[in-house]
Amino acid sequence: MKKILIANWKMNKLRGESVAFIENIVEQDTVDIAIVPPFLSIQQIKEYALSKNILIGSQNMSEYSHGAYTGEISATMLKDVLCDFVLLGHSERRKIFLENNDVISRKVERAVVEKMPFILCVGETLDERDLGQTEEVITHMLNEALSSLIGSHWDLVTIAYEPVWAIGTGKVATKEMIRSVHALIRDKLIEFSPEKGESIRILYGGSVKSENVKEIFSIDNVDGALVGGASLEALSFNQLINEVSV
Numbered sequence: 001m002k003k004i005l006i007a008n009w010k011m012n013k014l015r016g017e018s019v020a021f022i023e024n025i026v027e028q029d030t031v032d033i034a035i036v037p038p039f040l041s042i043q044q045i046k047e048y049a050l051s052k053n054i055l056i057g058s059q060n061m062s063e064y065s066h067g068a069y070t071g072e073i074s075a076t077m078l079k080d081v082l083c084d085f086v087l088l089g090h091s092e093r094r095k096i097f098l099e100n101n102d103v104i105s106r107k108v109e110r111a112v113v114e115k116m117p118f119i120l121c122v123g124e125t126l127d128e129r130d131l132g133q134t135e136e137v138i139t140h141m142l143n144e145a146l147s148s149l150i151g152s153h154w155d156l157v158t159i160a161y162e163p164v165w166a167i168g169t170g171k172v173a174t175k176e177m178i179r180s181v182h183a184l185i186r187d188k189l190i191e192f193s194p195e196k197g198e199s200i201r202i203l204y205g206g207s208v209k210s211e212n213v214k215e216i217f218s219i220d221n222v223d224g225a226l227v228g229g230a231s232l233e234a235l236s237f238n239q240l241i242n243e244v245s246v
């Protein structure tokens with residue numbers, strides 16, 4: 001399985017900027033590349049992405065199928081613009097928009113019904129880590145979101161371990177922290193699905209940049225990275241790609 005680098009642009013970039021970025025991405029075939037732009041750029045950059053073999057994801061998705069849900073975007077709408085996957089449970093959605101484990105598990109159910117591949121983000125806060133609750137928090141998040149999945153549903157799943165205290169702060173989890181949480185997630189995935197658990201990608205996210213990406217990629221059970229800040233400029237994102245594709 002190739003590793004993957006995913007650019008999460010959050011609420012940044014107009015459509016023209018998105019196109020200019022994607023046109024400048026270096027081409028290689030060692031690592032898979034994906035971009036998660038704002039909703040309004042998905043359709044526009046998809047045609048460029050197709051020719052460069054880049055996947056396009058969405059930053060969020062409604063738990064509902066359709067109807068009177070002002071401001072929401074459905075899985076069907078995302079599929080209509082050829083979106084390849086969706087991020088669910090990013091810590092900014094959990095913290096700022098108050099999405100709790102119940103909401104996120106309903107979004108997972110929706111993704112499964114619509115056969116939309118998804119990246120489930122999990123991670124502890126600094127307080128939780130300091131209190132020694134990391135394992136408990138991660139296990140709970142996985143149980144809440146994934147315990148009803150069966151058989152081929154597991155083909156839709158990717159997990160991103162993103163310690164909340166490392167997102168956008170410049171603080172990176174240590175190698176040992178990443179190794180132990182990824183091992184915990186792997187064990188849990190194998191427990192859920194003995195057939196598929198070993199092959200599900202587990203990504204790390206939290207202040208990944210060109211200076212640390214190679215070391216992070218060398219850790220057991222790290223199958224890629226979700227990148228915020230360092231993915232906003234084509235130059236810095238290309239540096240990341242170059243670091244891991246040589």
Ligand code: PEP
Nearest residue numbers: 167168205206207228229
């Ligand atoms: C993120 O938002 O998922 C993220 C990892 O951001 P940053 O790389 O800026 O820490």
